[in-house]
Amino acid sequence: MLKINNATKSFAGILAVNSCNFEIEQGTISALIGPNGAGKTTLFNCISRIYPIDSGEIFYWDHRLDLMPTYKIARLGIGRSFQITRTLDHLSVTENLVLHTAGGIGNHLLLPAITRENKLKADEIMEFLGIASLGEMDMGSLSFGQKKLLDLGTVLMADPDLILLDEPAAGVNLRLLEDIIDKLVTLKNQGKTILLIEHNMDLVMEISDEVIVMSAGEIIAQGKPTEIQKNAEVLEAYLGSEA
């Protein structure tokens, strides 16, 4: 479904992503892990083409993502969240959700922003996330945890086939974390494909079908969670080598 071929990205001569190769299967949850500065978020930004790659190819089915503008990638059915939630605080919660209407708001621009149809869908998603009744509130007045959930909600609003989540569990309490895990598993069962960046190893090991490990811009391991846990190179990347 998603295939990265030798993707390379550098900033001022520093290789942030170095010849990365991996493939994601449809209907799976894959985790992209690695120490801070490994290049995980940069790779996400390359997939959604916020950064153009210097060389290599990124395929989503037959589409070359590295040659497409960001908005077209979104319209292909690839949704993403950000490490630091990028909610639009001056808009209401419903407007934040509606903005992500399936197919992109770029279609039928002359229609009213909030229709009965997309309002219903927004309400459904808020219900699904357990934050119903917040619709009319300004996004800026929500707590961090609520924003984190809504960040996931905005991704779901577009009903994407491939969901890229950048640290969905970062900074959230245990109760919320359990909710997020439940939502991700439900999405997988609905046939969605999820690629997530995460530092919470319990979450990664619990829900991932595949784990991809990055270090210093390179993929150093890929496999089932149980295999990754025993991988010496991964342990060294996380814990450092013995002197």
Added chain:
Amino acid sequence: MVLFSFLYITMSSSWNIIGGYGGFISIGHNVFFGIGAYFSGFIYARYGISPFYTAVFAGMIATFFGFGVGLITLRVKGPSFIISSIALLMIFRTLFDRWELVGGAHGITLPHNNLSVEWSKIPHYYALLVLMVLSILLSWYVRHSKFGLALRSISHDEIKSEVTGINIKIIKVTAYAISAYLIGAAGAIWGDYLTYVRPNIFFIILIAANMVLMCILGGKGTVTGPIIGTIVIIFFNEFILANFGASELNIFFTGLLMILTLLYFPDGIIGSLKKRKLLPGFLDWD
């Protein structure tokens, strides 16, 4: 004063589309006012076709031009965009000051209409009234459309907007062009009202600054903000002029009014009242 209010409500409501909803503070938007005035004025002076007929086309020319300019200037944002909008105005002032075909610095003098003195301004009154109503309807429509939501999203986070599937370039440029339409048409009518079109009347920064100040005072990014801001500034200005004469005091007091308003109503009158849940329902069109 009523004509002046109609004119400025038209212009500030139009400016609000790109400046209020889109967040691009253009301090050169009266370029479109001048383009509309010159287009219709030139045709009137040369071919005798009244600006009341050509105002529609003057708006189109302004829109077309706005699209072209937007493609270039909307690549940048923030202070860089503001400076580019001022530069645009300076270029136009210089260009029209030297363009002999349209009279250079002397501009174009237009014939008076055939109506008697007491009726001569009535056509302008109704034309500007229509433009004002259209500008408010357009602003309301944009505010409540998907296009407007996309624009408001872009104003705060372009990257986030793009990953939701919004073609930000097209939205920004289209908003800029739309905002130019009624300003251009108003320029055509205003030129006929004044009976002359000159660079030092139409291409001065004061006109664009007024649009911006009226929107900020009333509440930019709201439908009724530019209307209220325009009325407050024009009436306040007239009050000062009536009581203190034609001195520079009106500028001083207008500045003072702005400072006080922004201190106590940082989101403008409408925006701040809404935030405090004190806005009367009949003023809440958002």
